[in-house]
Amino acid sequence: MKQAGIFTVKGVEGEERAQLLGAYCPNLLFPYVREVVSDLVAKGSFPQMVLQPINFDALYQQQRQQQAKAQAEAEGETVQ
Numbered sequence: 001m002k003q004a005g006i007f008t009v010k011g012v013e014g015e016e017r018a019q020l021l022g023a024y025c026p027n028l029l030f031p032y033v034r035e036v037v038s039d040l041v042a043k044g045s046f047p048q049m050v051l052q053p054i055n056f057d058a059l060y061q062q063q064r065q066q067q068a069k070a071q072a073e074a075e076g077e078t079v080q
Contacts, residue, residue: 001037009021019060034053037051
C-alpha cells in the first residue's frame with residue numbers, strides 16, 4: 001500500500017519544521033493506513049490483521065540521534 005499526504009506548512013522553519021514533517025504528519029496519516037489494511041485483509045476473508053501503533057515522535061528522535069552521531073564521527077575522522 002502507498003499513501004501520501006499534502007500538508008501546507010507556513011511560518012515554521014528549521015528543526016521545528018523537520019519534526020513537523022518527520023513525526024507529526026506521519027502521525028496524522030498512519031491511522032488511515034491501519035484502517036485500510038485491516039479492511040482489505042477482512043474483505044479477503046483472512047484472519048483479522050491490525051497494524052500496531054507506531055510512535056513517530058520516538059522514531060524521529062532516534063533518527064536525529066543517529067544522524068548526530070554519524071556527523072560527529074565524520075567530523076572526528078576528518079580532523080585527525
